[in-house]
Amino acid sequence: MKRFTRIFTVVVFLFLYLPMIVLAVASFNKGSDIGAFTGFTFRQYGELFRDSTLLPLLGNSIIIAVVAALISTILGTMAAVGIHNMRRRPQAMAMALTNIPMTNPDIVTGVSLALLFAFAGVMLRRNSIMGFGTLLIAHITFDMPYVILSVMPKLTQMDPDLEEAALDLGCTPVKAFFRVVIHEIMPGIISGALMAFTMSLDDFVISYFVYGPNFVTLPVEIYNYTKKPLQPKIYALFTLLFLVILLLMVLMNLLQLRDARQRQIRKGGAS
Protein backbone atom coordinates (compact mmCIF):
# COMPACT_ATOMS: atom_id res chain seq x y z
CA MET A 1 0.00 0.00 0.00
CA LYS A 2 2.73 2.36 1.06
CA ARG A 3 4.64 1.58 -2.09
CA PHE A 4 1.56 2.23 -4.19
CA THR A 5 1.02 5.71 -2.68
CA ARG A 6 4.66 6.50 -3.29
CA ILE A 7 4.45 5.50 -6.93
CA PHE A 8 1.20 7.37 -7.28
CA THR A 9 2.76 10.54 -5.88
CA VAL A 10 5.66 10.31 -8.29
CA VAL A 11 3.26 9.84 -11.22
CA VAL A 12 1.20 12.86 -10.19
CA PHE A 13 4.26 15.08 -9.90
CA LEU A 14 5.61 13.80 -13.21
CA PHE A 15 2.31 14.61 -14.80
CA LEU A 16 2.38 18.10 -13.32
CA TYR A 17 5.99 18.93 -14.07
CA LEU A 18 6.76 16.93 -17.21
CA PRO A 19 5.83 19.80 -19.56
CA MET A 20 8.17 22.14 -17.69
CA ILE A 21 10.92 19.53 -17.76
CA VAL A 22 10.54 19.11 -21.50
CA LEU A 23 10.68 22.87 -21.93
CA ALA A 24 13.75 23.23 -19.72
CA VAL A 25 15.53 20.40 -21.52
CA ALA A 26 14.64 21.95 -24.86
CA SER A 27 16.13 25.25 -23.73
CA PHE A 28 19.52 23.56 -23.31
CA ASN A 29 19.33 21.61 -26.58
CA LYS A 30 21.96 22.29 -29.23
CA GLY A 31 19.69 21.33 -32.10
CA SER A 32 16.41 23.02 -32.80
CA ASP A 33 14.47 19.75 -33.21
CA ILE A 34 12.42 19.06 -30.12
CA GLY A 35 12.46 15.34 -30.90
CA ALA A 36 16.22 14.89 -30.54
CA PHE A 37 18.59 16.11 -27.83
CA THR A 38 21.82 16.66 -29.69
CA GLY A 39 23.95 18.24 -26.97
CA PHE A 40 24.00 20.61 -23.99
CA THR A 41 24.43 24.34 -24.52
CA PHE A 42 23.73 27.75 -22.97
CA ARG A 43 23.54 29.28 -26.43
CA GLN A 44 19.81 29.97 -26.25
CA TYR A 45 20.28 31.90 -23.02
CA GLY A 46 23.04 33.92 -24.59
CA GLU A 47 20.85 34.76 -27.52
CA LEU A 48 17.98 35.62 -25.25
CA PHE A 49 20.05 38.21 -23.40
CA ARG A 50 21.28 39.72 -26.66
CA ASP A 51 17.75 39.89 -28.05
CA SER A 52 16.63 43.49 -28.44
CA THR A 53 12.87 42.83 -28.62
CA LEU A 54 12.24 40.13 -26.05
CA LEU A 55 14.10 41.74 -23.13
CA PRO A 56 12.26 45.07 -23.26
CA LEU A 57 9.04 43.06 -23.36
CA LEU A 58 10.07 41.22 -20.24
CA GLY A 59 10.80 44.65 -18.77
CA ASN A 60 7.30 45.76 -19.68
CA SER A 61 5.82 42.71 -18.01
CA ILE A 62 7.82 43.30 -14.86
CA ILE A 63 6.94 47.00 -14.75
CA ILE A 64 3.24 46.23 -15.10
CA ALA A 65 3.44 43.44 -12.52
CA VAL A 66 5.33 45.55 -9.98
CA VAL A 67 3.19 48.65 -10.33
CA ALA A 68 -0.07 46.69 -10.42
CA ALA A 69 0.98 44.61 -7.41
CA LEU A 70 1.97 47.75 -5.50
CA ILE A 71 -1.25 49.64 -6.18
CA SER A 72 -3.51 46.63 -5.72
CA THR A 73 -1.75 45.81 -2.43
CA ILE A 74 -2.42 49.29 -1.09
CA LEU A 75 -6.01 49.42 -2.36
CA GLY A 76 -6.68 45.80 -1.42
CA THR A 77 -5.39 46.26 2.11
CA MET A 78 -7.53 49.37 2.52
CA ALA A 79 -10.53 47.47 1.18
CA ALA A 80 -9.87 44.55 3.52
CA VAL A 81 -9.74 46.89 6.53
CA GLY A 82 -12.99 48.50 5.42
CA ILE A 83 -14.71 45.17 4.88
CA HIS A 84 -13.37 43.91 8.21
CA ASN A 85 -15.01 46.82 10.03
CA MET A 86 -18.40 46.20 8.43
CA ARG A 87 -21.25 44.56 10.27
CA ARG A 88 -21.70 40.87 9.60
CA ARG A 89 -24.29 40.85 6.80
CA PRO A 90 -22.78 43.57 4.58
CA GLN A 91 -19.39 41.97 5.23
CA ALA A 92 -20.50 38.60 3.84
CA MET A 93 -21.93 40.38 0.83
CA ALA A 94 -18.75 42.40 0.21
CA MET A 95 -16.63 39.24 0.42
CA ALA A 96 -18.89 37.45 -2.07
CA LEU A 97 -18.59 40.42 -4.41
CA THR A 98 -14.79 40.42 -4.21
CA ASN A 99 -14.65 36.66 -4.79
CA ILE A 100 -16.74 36.66 -7.96
CA PRO A 101 -14.10 38.31 -10.19
CA MET A 102 -11.67 35.53 -9.26
CA THR A 103 -13.98 32.78 -10.39
CA ASN A 104 -15.16 34.73 -13.41
CA PRO A 105 -13.57 33.28 -16.60
CA ASP A 106 -10.60 35.44 -17.63
CA ILE A 107 -11.93 35.78 -21.11
CA VAL A 108 -15.17 37.30 -19.84
CA THR A 109 -13.27 39.74 -17.65
CA GLY A 110 -10.98 40.56 -20.58
CA VAL A 111 -13.76 41.18 -23.07
CA SER A 112 -15.83 43.23 -20.62
CA LEU A 113 -12.82 45.38 -19.70
CA ALA A 114 -12.07 45.87 -23.40
CA LEU A 115 -15.65 46.98 -23.96
CA LEU A 116 -15.47 49.35 -21.01
CA PHE A 117 -12.24 50.92 -22.28
CA ALA A 118 -13.65 51.20 -25.80
CA PHE A 119 -16.69 52.92 -24.36
CA ALA A 120 -14.50 55.23 -22.29
CA GLY A 121 -12.47 55.96 -25.40
CA VAL A 122 -15.61 57.04 -27.23
CA MET A 123 -16.63 59.19 -24.28
CA LEU A 124 -13.21 60.86 -24.29
CA ARG A 125 -13.45 61.29 -28.08
CA ARG A 126 -10.25 59.38 -28.57
CA ASN A 127 -9.54 56.78 -31.16
CA SER A 128 -8.22 54.26 -28.69
CA ILE A 129 -7.10 54.58 -25.10
CA MET A 130 -5.57 51.09 -25.01
CA GLY A 131 -2.02 51.08 -23.67
CA PHE A 132 -0.13 51.14 -20.40
CA GLY A 133 -2.99 52.75 -18.50
CA THR A 134 -5.63 50.27 -19.54
CA LEU A 135 -3.31 47.33 -18.92
CA LEU A 136 -2.50 48.66 -15.48
CA ILE A 137 -6.15 49.21 -14.57
CA ALA A 138 -7.02 45.71 -15.80
CA HIS A 139 -4.22 44.13 -13.79
CA ILE A 140 -5.13 46.02 -10.64
CA THR A 141 -8.71 44.85 -11.12
CA PHE A 142 -7.85 41.17 -11.13
CA ASP A 143 -5.02 41.45 -8.57
CA MET A 144 -7.02 43.16 -5.87
CA PRO A 145 -9.28 40.25 -4.85
CA TYR A 146 -6.19 38.15 -4.16
CA VAL A 147 -4.78 40.81 -1.88
CA ILE A 148 -8.09 41.19 -0.05
CA LEU A 149 -8.34 37.44 0.30
CA SER A 150 -4.90 37.12 1.84
CA VAL A 151 -5.17 40.16 4.15
CA MET A 152 -8.67 39.37 5.43
CA PRO A 153 -7.78 36.29 7.51
CA LYS A 154 -4.95 38.20 9.21
CA LEU A 155 -7.41 40.87 10.26
CA THR A 156 -9.85 38.35 11.67
CA GLN A 157 -7.06 36.49 13.48
CA MET A 158 -5.84 39.71 15.06
CA ASP A 159 -6.89 40.41 18.64
CA PRO A 160 -9.34 43.34 18.26
CA ASP A 161 -8.15 44.64 21.62
CA LEU A 162 -4.79 45.51 20.02
CA GLU A 163 -6.32 48.26 17.94
CA GLU A 164 -8.35 49.50 20.89
CA ALA A 165 -5.23 49.47 23.05
CA ALA A 166 -3.54 51.74 20.50
CA LEU A 167 -6.52 54.11 20.53
CA ASP A 168 -6.51 53.98 24.30
CA LEU A 169 -2.85 55.03 24.35
CA GLY A 170 -3.52 58.11 22.25
CA CYS A 171 -3.41 56.95 18.63
CA THR A 172 -5.93 58.25 16.14
CA PRO A 173 -7.44 55.40 14.09
CA VAL A 174 -4.98 56.11 11.25
CA LYS A 175 -2.00 56.14 13.61
CA ALA A 176 -3.27 52.97 15.26
CA PHE A 177 -3.30 51.29 11.86
CA PHE A 178 0.27 52.23 11.00
CA ARG A 179 1.72 51.69 14.47
CA VAL A 180 -0.01 48.46 15.40
CA VAL A 181 -2.46 46.87 12.97
CA ILE A 182 -0.13 46.86 9.96
CA HIS A 183 2.48 44.88 11.90
CA GLU A 184 -0.10 42.24 12.72
CA ILE A 185 -1.33 41.82 9.15
CA MET A 186 2.04 42.24 7.40
CA PRO A 187 2.42 38.54 6.49
CA GLY A 188 -0.94 38.74 4.72
CA ILE A 189 0.02 41.93 2.93
CA ILE A 190 3.31 40.45 1.72
CA SER A 191 1.81 37.21 0.50
CA GLY A 192 -0.99 39.20 -1.15
CA ALA A 193 1.58 41.38 -2.94
CA LEU A 194 3.58 38.36 -4.10
CA MET A 195 0.42 36.66 -5.33
CA ALA A 196 -0.62 39.82 -7.18
CA PHE A 197 2.83 40.08 -8.74
CA THR A 198 2.81 36.52 -10.06
CA MET A 199 -0.78 36.84 -11.26
CA SER A 200 0.15 39.94 -13.22
CA LEU A 201 3.39 38.58 -14.54
CA ASP A 202 1.84 35.54 -16.17
CA ASP A 203 -1.50 36.96 -17.22
CA PHE A 204 -2.18 36.54 -20.88
CA VAL A 205 -5.94 36.33 -21.51
CA ILE A 206 -7.04 39.60 -19.94
CA SER A 207 -3.95 41.51 -21.12
CA TYR A 208 -4.60 40.32 -24.66
CA PHE A 209 -7.86 42.29 -24.76
CA VAL A 210 -6.67 45.53 -23.25
CA TYR A 211 -3.11 46.07 -24.52
CA GLY A 212 -2.31 48.78 -27.01
CA PRO A 213 0.27 49.01 -29.77
CA ASN A 214 2.55 51.20 -27.63
CA PHE A 215 2.80 48.85 -24.67
CA VAL A 216 2.78 45.08 -24.91
CA THR A 217 3.55 42.55 -22.22
CA LEU A 218 5.63 39.47 -22.77
CA PRO A 219 2.93 36.77 -22.72
CA VAL A 220 0.85 38.69 -25.28
CA GLU A 221 3.77 39.17 -27.65
CA ILE A 222 4.82 35.55 -27.32
CA TYR A 223 1.35 34.53 -28.30
CA ASN A 224 1.81 36.61 -31.43
CA TYR A 225 5.16 34.83 -31.96
CA THR A 226 3.56 31.40 -31.80
CA LYS A 227 1.81 32.06 -35.06
CA LYS A 228 5.27 31.65 -36.59
CA PRO A 229 7.54 28.70 -35.69
CA LEU A 230 8.75 29.20 -32.09
CA GLN A 231 12.38 30.19 -31.63
CA PRO A 232 14.32 28.06 -29.11
CA LYS A 233 15.42 31.15 -27.14
CA ILE A 234 11.80 31.47 -26.08
CA TYR A 235 12.22 28.13 -24.29
CA ALA A 236 15.07 29.68 -22.37
CA LEU A 237 12.91 32.66 -21.47
CA PHE A 238 10.08 30.43 -20.26
CA THR A 239 12.45 28.35 -18.20
CA LEU A 240 13.70 31.50 -16.49
CA LEU A 241 10.16 32.76 -15.92
CA PHE A 242 9.20 29.44 -14.41
CA LEU A 243 12.16 29.61 -12.05
CA VAL A 244 11.29 33.14 -10.96
CA ILE A 245 7.69 32.17 -10.19
CA LEU A 246 8.85 29.02 -8.42
CA LEU A 247 11.20 31.10 -6.30
CA LEU A 248 8.43 33.53 -5.38
CA MET A 249 6.13 30.67 -4.41
CA VAL A 250 8.79 29.07 -2.24
CA LEU A 251 9.41 32.45 -0.61
CA MET A 252 5.70 32.87 0.07
CA ASN A 253 5.45 29.44 1.64
CA LEU A 254 8.48 30.12 3.81
CA LEU A 255 6.92 33.37 5.00
CA GLN A 256 3.67 31.63 5.85
CA LEU A 257 5.56 28.93 7.69
CA ARG A 258 7.47 31.48 9.74
CA ASP A 259 4.26 33.32 10.51
CA ALA A 260 2.56 30.12 11.68
CA ARG A 261 5.53 29.29 13.89
CA GLN A 262 5.53 32.73 15.49
CA ARG A 263 1.83 32.42 16.21
CA GLN A 264 2.58 29.12 17.90
CA ILE A 265 5.23 30.71 20.09
CA ARG A 266 2.94 33.57 20.98
CA LYS A 267 0.22 31.19 22.07
CA GLY A 268 2.67 29.23 24.18
CA GLY A 269 3.98 32.37 25.87
CA ALA A 270 0.59 33.76 26.75
CA SER A 271 -0.64 30.74 28.65
Added chain:
Amino acid sequence: MAKELIRLQNVSMQFDGETVLDNISLTINDHEFLTLLGPSGCGKTTTLRIIGGFQTPTSGDVFFDGARINDVPPYRRKINTVFQKYALFPHLDVYDNIAFGLRVSKLPEPEVDRRVMEMLEIVSLRGFQNRKVTSLSGGQQQRVAIARALVNQPKVLLLDEPLGALDMRLRKDMQNELKRIQQALEITFIYVTHDQEEALAMSDTVVVMDKGCIQQIGSPVSIYNEPENAFVADFIGESNILDGIMRKDYEVEFFGHRYQCLDKGFAKNEPVDVVIRPEDIDIVPPGGGYLSATVTNVIFKGTFYDTFVDVGDFKWLIQTTDFHEIGDVIGISLDPDAIHVMKKSQYSEQFGDYSSYSAEYDEMEEDPEGEADEE
Protein backbone atom coordinates in the same frame (compact mmCIF):
# COMPACT_ATOMS: atom_id res chain seq x y z
CA MET B 1 -11.91 64.65 49.42
CA ALA B 2 -14.88 63.13 47.62
CA LYS B 3 -14.61 65.14 44.44
CA GLU B 4 -16.74 63.91 41.56
CA LEU B 5 -14.70 62.82 38.54
CA ILE B 6 -16.95 60.78 36.29
CA ARG B 7 -20.71 60.78 36.14
CA LEU B 8 -22.97 58.53 34.10
CA GLN B 9 -26.43 59.98 33.82
CA ASN B 10 -29.39 57.88 32.68
CA VAL B 11 -27.14 55.90 30.36
CA SER B 12 -28.76 53.21 28.22
CA MET B 13 -27.16 50.98 25.63
CA GLN B 14 -28.81 48.85 22.99
CA PHE B 15 -27.19 46.35 20.63
CA ASP B 16 -29.41 45.25 17.76
CA GLY B 17 -32.54 46.06 19.73
CA GLU B 18 -31.30 44.25 22.81
CA THR B 19 -30.98 46.36 25.93
CA VAL B 20 -27.57 45.84 27.51
CA LEU B 21 -27.64 48.82 29.85
CA ASP B 22 -30.91 50.11 31.20
CA ASN B 23 -30.88 53.67 32.46
CA ILE B 24 -27.77 53.62 34.60
CA SER B 25 -26.69 56.54 36.76
CA LEU B 26 -23.41 56.41 38.60
CA THR B 27 -20.97 58.84 40.12
CA ILE B 28 -17.29 58.03 40.49
CA ASN B 29 -15.10 60.11 42.77
CA ASP B 30 -11.50 61.13 42.35
CA HIS B 31 -8.97 58.66 43.84
CA GLU B 32 -11.68 56.07 44.33
CA PHE B 33 -11.27 52.33 43.78
CA LEU B 34 -14.62 51.43 42.32
CA THR B 35 -15.59 47.94 41.22
CA LEU B 36 -18.32 46.96 38.80
CA LEU B 37 -19.39 43.53 39.96
CA GLY B 38 -21.84 41.17 38.37
CA PRO B 39 -22.34 37.95 36.43
CA SER B 40 -21.53 37.58 32.72
CA GLY B 41 -23.77 39.69 30.56
CA CYS B 42 -24.76 42.07 33.34
CA GLY B 43 -23.47 45.11 31.46
CA LYS B 44 -20.34 45.77 33.50
CA THR B 45 -17.93 45.54 30.58
CA THR B 46 -20.20 47.71 28.44
CA THR B 47 -20.22 50.32 31.21
CA LEU B 48 -16.43 50.25 31.27
CA ARG B 49 -16.22 50.55 27.49
CA ILE B 50 -18.53 53.56 27.56
CA ILE B 51 -16.27 55.25 30.10
CA GLY B 52 -13.23 54.34 27.98
CA GLY B 53 -14.86 55.79 24.87
CA PHE B 54 -14.99 52.55 22.88
CA GLN B 55 -18.75 52.66 22.81
CA THR B 56 -21.20 55.53 22.66
CA PRO B 57 -24.34 55.11 24.75
CA THR B 58 -27.63 54.89 22.88
CA SER B 59 -29.02 57.48 25.26
CA GLY B 60 -27.85 59.33 28.35
CA ASP B 61 -24.73 61.33 29.10
CA VAL B 62 -21.21 60.72 30.33
CA PHE B 63 -19.42 63.51 32.19
CA PHE B 64 -15.72 63.74 32.96
CA ASP B 65 -14.62 66.49 35.30
CA GLY B 66 -17.92 68.24 34.59
CA ALA B 67 -17.63 68.16 30.79
CA ARG B 68 -19.84 65.97 28.61
CA ILE B 69 -17.63 63.42 26.83
CA ASN B 70 -20.14 61.24 24.94
CA ASP B 71 -18.51 62.02 21.61
CA VAL B 72 -14.89 62.31 22.74
CA PRO B 73 -12.91 59.44 21.14
CA PRO B 74 -10.76 57.22 23.39
CA TYR B 75 -7.49 58.84 22.25
CA ARG B 76 -8.58 62.18 23.64
CA ARG B 77 -9.64 60.93 27.07
CA LYS B 78 -7.36 61.10 30.08
CA ILE B 79 -8.26 57.49 30.72
CA ASN B 80 -6.23 54.36 30.10
CA THR B 81 -7.27 50.74 30.03
CA VAL B 82 -5.82 47.43 31.11
CA PHE B 83 -7.41 44.91 28.79
CA GLN B 84 -8.68 41.53 29.81
CA LYS B 85 -6.19 39.61 27.66
CA TYR B 86 -3.56 42.35 28.11
CA ALA B 87 -3.48 43.26 24.38
CA LEU B 88 0.28 43.87 24.45
CA PHE B 89 1.79 44.72 21.08
CA PRO B 90 3.60 41.55 20.02
CA HIS B 91 5.93 43.35 17.60
CA LEU B 92 7.39 45.49 20.39
CA ASP B 93 9.51 44.52 23.39
CA VAL B 94 8.60 45.30 26.97
CA TYR B 95 10.25 48.72 26.91
CA ASP B 96 8.63 49.81 23.65
CA ASN B 97 5.25 48.57 24.79
CA ILE B 98 5.40 50.72 27.90
CA ALA B 99 6.83 53.67 25.97
CA PHE B 100 4.11 53.44 23.31
CA GLY B 101 1.70 56.03 24.71
CA LEU B 102 4.46 58.49 25.61
CA ARG B 103 5.92 58.30 22.13
CA VAL B 104 2.53 58.77 20.50
CA SER B 105 2.19 62.00 22.45
CA LYS B 106 5.71 62.91 21.25
CA LEU B 107 7.44 63.29 24.60
CA PRO B 108 11.19 63.88 24.41
CA GLU B 109 13.07 60.59 24.49
CA PRO B 110 14.99 61.23 27.78
CA GLU B 111 11.66 61.89 29.50
CA VAL B 112 10.21 58.73 27.95
CA ASP B 113 13.17 56.76 29.21
CA ARG B 114 12.91 58.18 32.72
CA ARG B 115 9.23 57.38 33.03
CA VAL B 116 9.45 53.91 31.50
CA MET B 117 12.27 52.94 33.86
CA GLU B 118 10.36 54.34 36.81
CA MET B 119 7.29 52.35 35.78
CA LEU B 120 9.30 49.14 35.39
CA GLU B 121 10.39 49.69 38.98
CA ILE B 122 6.83 50.17 40.21
CA VAL B 123 5.57 46.96 38.61
CA SER B 124 8.72 45.05 39.69
CA LEU B 125 9.92 44.29 36.16
CA ARG B 126 13.31 45.96 36.26
CA GLY B 127 15.70 44.14 33.93
CA PHE B 128 12.92 42.92 31.68
CA GLN B 129 12.90 45.94 29.35
CA ASN B 130 14.46 44.17 26.36
CA ARG B 131 12.45 40.97 26.63
CA LYS B 132 9.89 40.08 24.00
CA VAL B 133 6.42 40.32 25.47
CA THR B 134 5.60 36.89 24.03
CA SER B 135 8.30 35.34 26.18
CA LEU B 136 6.77 36.58 29.44
CA SER B 137 4.55 34.64 31.81
CA GLY B 138 0.92 35.62 32.29
CA GLY B 139 1.63 37.53 35.49
CA GLN B 140 4.51 39.43 33.89
CA GLN B 141 2.43 40.32 30.83
CA GLN B 142 -0.19 41.57 33.24
CA ARG B 143 2.36 43.88 34.86
CA VAL B 144 3.50 45.20 31.49
CA ALA B 145 -0.13 45.94 30.59
CA ILE B 146 -0.57 47.86 33.84
CA ALA B 147 2.69 49.73 33.34
CA ARG B 148 1.82 50.58 29.74
CA ALA B 149 -1.42 52.19 30.91
CA LEU B 150 -0.13 53.88 34.07
CA VAL B 151 2.96 55.43 32.49
CA ASN B 152 0.68 57.94 30.76
CA GLN B 153 -0.37 59.24 34.18
CA PRO B 154 -4.08 58.93 33.44
CA LYS B 155 -6.67 60.39 35.79
CA VAL B 156 -8.52 57.10 35.60
CA LEU B 157 -7.40 53.54 35.02
CA LEU B 158 -9.96 51.07 33.68
CA LEU B 159 -9.33 47.40 34.39
CA ASP B 160 -11.41 44.77 32.64
CA GLU B 161 -11.16 41.52 34.62
CA PRO B 162 -7.38 41.93 34.58
CA LEU B 163 -6.72 38.95 36.82
CA GLY B 164 -9.13 36.57 35.12
CA ALA B 165 -6.45 34.57 33.34
CA LEU B 166 -4.12 34.17 36.32
CA ASP B 167 -4.02 31.26 38.73
CA MET B 168 -5.30 31.56 42.27
CA ARG B 169 -2.09 32.48 44.10
CA LEU B 170 -0.94 34.97 41.52
CA ARG B 171 -4.39 36.55 41.64
CA LYS B 172 -4.08 37.18 45.36
CA ASP B 173 -0.61 38.68 44.92
CA MET B 174 -1.75 40.91 42.09
CA GLN B 175 -4.78 42.06 44.08
CA ASN B 176 -2.51 43.38 46.79
CA GLU B 177 -0.17 44.82 44.21
CA LEU B 178 -2.95 46.67 42.40
CA LYS B 179 -4.31 48.08 45.62
CA ARG B 180 -0.80 49.21 46.57
CA ILE B 181 -0.23 50.88 43.20
CA GLN B 182 -3.61 52.57 43.33
CA GLN B 183 -2.90 54.04 46.73
CA ALA B 184 0.66 55.02 45.91
CA LEU B 185 -0.20 56.81 42.66
CA GLU B 186 -3.57 58.17 43.84
CA ILE B 187 -5.31 57.30 40.60
CA THR B 188 -8.98 56.47 40.24
CA PHE B 189 -9.41 52.78 39.43
CA ILE B 190 -12.53 51.40 37.82
CA TYR B 191 -12.36 47.66 38.04
CA VAL B 192 -14.60 45.09 36.40
CA THR B 193 -14.91 41.61 37.84
CA HIS B 194 -17.38 38.80 38.39
CA ASP B 195 -15.43 37.63 41.45
CA GLN B 196 -17.16 38.91 44.59
CA GLU B 197 -14.23 38.14 46.88
CA GLU B 198 -11.93 40.20 44.68
CA ALA B 199 -14.44 43.05 44.68
CA LEU B 200 -14.86 43.04 48.46
CA ALA B 201 -11.12 42.81 49.11
CA MET B 202 -9.97 45.65 46.87
CA SER B 203 -12.69 48.24 46.49
CA ASP B 204 -13.71 51.45 48.19
CA THR B 205 -17.05 51.24 46.42
CA VAL B 206 -18.76 48.23 44.86
CA VAL B 207 -21.42 48.58 42.17
CA VAL B 208 -23.42 45.38 41.87
CA MET B 209 -24.98 44.96 38.45
CA ASP B 210 -27.35 42.49 36.85
CA LYS B 211 -29.37 42.48 33.63
CA GLY B 212 -28.12 45.93 32.64
CA CYS B 213 -29.25 47.57 35.88
CA ILE B 214 -27.39 48.69 38.97
CA GLN B 215 -28.66 46.63 41.89
CA GLN B 216 -26.73 48.33 44.66
CA ILE B 217 -23.93 50.81 45.22
CA GLY B 218 -22.05 50.84 48.49
CA SER B 219 -18.93 50.05 50.45
CA PRO B 220 -17.94 46.37 50.59
CA VAL B 221 -19.14 46.15 54.19
CA SER B 222 -22.53 47.70 53.51
CA ILE B 223 -23.04 45.61 50.37
CA TYR B 224 -22.34 42.48 52.35
CA ASN B 225 -24.21 43.40 55.49
CA GLU B 226 -27.11 45.35 54.05
CA PRO B 227 -27.95 43.84 50.67
CA GLU B 228 -30.77 45.72 49.03
CA ASN B 229 -32.43 42.78 47.31
CA ALA B 230 -32.29 39.03 46.93
CA PHE B 231 -29.95 39.21 43.95
CA VAL B 232 -27.28 41.15 45.81
CA ALA B 233 -27.67 38.96 48.89
CA ASP B 234 -27.23 35.84 46.81
CA PHE B 235 -24.41 37.13 44.59
CA ILE B 236 -22.32 38.47 47.46
CA GLY B 237 -21.56 35.51 49.65
CA GLU B 238 -23.96 32.75 50.69
CA SER B 239 -27.44 33.67 51.89
CA ASN B 240 -30.58 32.07 53.13
CA ILE B 241 -33.40 34.20 51.78
CA LEU B 242 -36.87 33.59 53.16
CA ASP B 243 -40.32 35.07 52.90
CA GLY B 244 -41.25 37.21 55.86
CA ILE B 245 -43.81 39.72 57.00
CA MET B 246 -42.83 42.98 58.67
CA ARG B 247 -45.19 43.11 61.62
CA LYS B 248 -43.98 46.51 62.81
CA ASP B 249 -40.74 48.47 63.06
CA TYR B 250 -37.95 46.26 64.44
CA GLU B 251 -40.11 43.11 64.31
CA VAL B 252 -40.31 40.57 61.48
CA GLU B 253 -42.15 37.25 61.29
CA PHE B 254 -41.18 34.13 59.39
CA PHE B 255 -41.87 30.42 59.87
CA GLY B 256 -44.47 31.43 62.44
CA HIS B 257 -41.88 33.01 64.73
CA ARG B 258 -41.49 36.71 65.45
CA TYR B 259 -37.94 38.05 65.63
CA GLN B 260 -36.38 41.28 66.75
CA CYS B 261 -34.49 42.96 63.93
CA LEU B 262 -32.71 46.25 63.20
CA ASP B 263 -34.87 47.34 60.26
CA LYS B 264 -37.66 49.86 60.19
CA GLY B 265 -39.59 52.03 57.81
CA PHE B 266 -41.70 49.30 56.20
CA ALA B 267 -45.48 49.36 55.98
CA LYS B 268 -47.34 47.40 58.66
CA ASN B 269 -47.64 43.73 57.60
CA GLU B 270 -45.59 44.35 54.42
CA PRO B 271 -44.31 41.13 52.82
CA VAL B 272 -40.50 41.24 52.72
CA ASP B 273 -37.44 39.14 51.91
CA VAL B 274 -35.36 38.18 54.90
CA VAL B 275 -31.64 37.45 54.47
CA ILE B 276 -29.76 35.38 56.98
CA ARG B 277 -26.06 34.75 56.38
CA PRO B 278 -25.03 31.11 57.02
CA GLU B 279 -22.27 32.18 59.42
CA ASP B 280 -24.64 34.33 61.53
CA ILE B 281 -26.78 31.39 62.64
CA ASP B 282 -26.27 30.00 66.14
CA ILE B 283 -27.06 26.34 66.68
CA VAL B 284 -28.67 25.59 70.03
CA PRO B 285 -30.28 22.49 71.55
CA PRO B 286 -33.74 21.95 70.06
CA GLY B 287 -36.93 23.04 71.83
CA GLY B 288 -37.27 26.03 74.09
CA GLY B 289 -39.17 28.10 71.54
CA TYR B 290 -36.40 28.03 68.94
CA LEU B 291 -37.00 27.21 65.29
CA SER B 292 -36.18 23.53 64.96
CA ALA B 293 -34.41 21.96 62.01
CA THR B 294 -33.19 18.58 60.77
CA VAL B 295 -29.66 18.15 59.44
CA THR B 296 -29.74 16.68 55.91
CA ASN B 297 -26.18 17.04 54.71
CA VAL B 298 -22.76 18.11 55.97
CA ILE B 299 -19.77 19.15 53.87
CA PHE B 300 -16.36 19.72 55.46
CA LYS B 301 -14.85 22.99 54.16
CA GLY B 302 -11.61 23.16 56.14
CA THR B 303 -12.25 25.93 58.64
CA PHE B 304 -15.96 25.18 58.98
CA TYR B 305 -18.74 22.78 57.99
CA ASP B 306 -21.44 23.57 55.46
CA THR B 307 -24.42 22.14 57.28
CA PHE B 308 -27.69 21.84 55.40
CA VAL B 309 -30.86 21.68 57.42
CA ASP B 310 -34.57 21.41 56.66
CA VAL B 311 -36.87 23.90 58.32
CA GLY B 312 -40.28 22.79 57.16
CA ASP B 313 -39.85 22.45 53.40
CA PHE B 314 -37.17 25.14 53.19
CA LYS B 315 -33.53 24.16 53.07
CA TRP B 316 -31.06 26.36 54.95
CA LEU B 317 -27.33 26.53 54.82
CA ILE B 318 -25.52 27.02 58.12
CA GLN B 319 -21.76 27.50 58.40
CA THR B 320 -20.52 26.27 61.73
CA THR B 321 -17.33 25.00 63.30
CA ASP B 322 -19.26 22.32 65.20
CA PHE B 323 -19.99 18.98 63.57
CA HIS B 324 -23.55 17.68 63.49
CA GLU B 325 -24.64 14.24 62.31
CA ILE B 326 -27.06 13.89 59.43
CA GLY B 327 -30.46 13.31 60.97
CA ASP B 328 -29.75 15.39 64.10
CA VAL B 329 -32.48 17.76 65.18
CA ILE B 330 -31.15 21.17 66.21
CA GLY B 331 -32.49 24.53 67.29
CA ILE B 332 -31.79 27.73 65.39
CA SER B 333 -31.15 30.93 67.28
CA LEU B 334 -31.01 34.27 65.51
CA ASP B 335 -29.68 37.55 66.94
CA PRO B 336 -31.34 40.76 65.78
CA ASP B 337 -28.22 41.77 63.81
CA ALA B 338 -28.20 38.43 61.96
CA ILE B 339 -31.51 39.31 60.31
CA HIS B 340 -31.54 41.62 57.29
CA VAL B 341 -34.88 42.69 55.91
CA MET B 342 -35.23 43.72 52.25
CA LYS B 343 -38.07 45.00 50.15
CA LYS B 344 -39.61 42.51 47.72
CA SER B 345 -38.11 42.82 44.23
CA GLN B 346 -38.13 41.09 40.86
CA TYR B 347 -35.55 38.74 42.35
CA SER B 348 -37.73 37.52 45.22
CA GLU B 349 -38.33 33.76 45.28
CA GLN B 350 -35.45 33.17 42.86
CA PHE B 351 -32.64 32.76 45.33
CA GLY B 352 -31.87 31.66 48.82
CA ASP B 353 -33.33 28.18 49.08
CA TYR B 354 -30.54 25.61 49.15
CA SER B 355 -32.60 22.64 47.91
CA SER B 356 -30.76 22.58 44.61
CA TYR B 357 -27.40 23.48 46.13
CA SER B 358 -24.30 21.55 45.32
CA ALA B 359 -20.79 22.86 45.75
CA GLU B 360 -19.76 21.75 42.29
CA TYR B 361 -22.70 23.46 40.66
CA ASP B 362 -21.82 26.65 42.45
CA GLU B 363 -18.24 26.56 41.24
CA MET B 364 -19.34 25.93 37.69
CA GLU B 365 -21.48 29.02 37.84
CA GLU B 366 -18.67 31.13 39.14
CA ASP B 367 -16.26 30.00 36.44
CA PRO B 368 -14.93 32.94 34.50
CA GLU B 369 -16.92 33.31 31.32
CA GLY B 370 -15.51 36.75 30.82
CA GLU B 371 -14.55 36.18 27.20
CA ALA B 372 -18.12 35.88 26.00
CA ASP B 373 -19.12 38.78 28.22
CA GLU B 374 -21.63 40.97 26.44
CA GLU B 375 -21.38 42.20 22.82
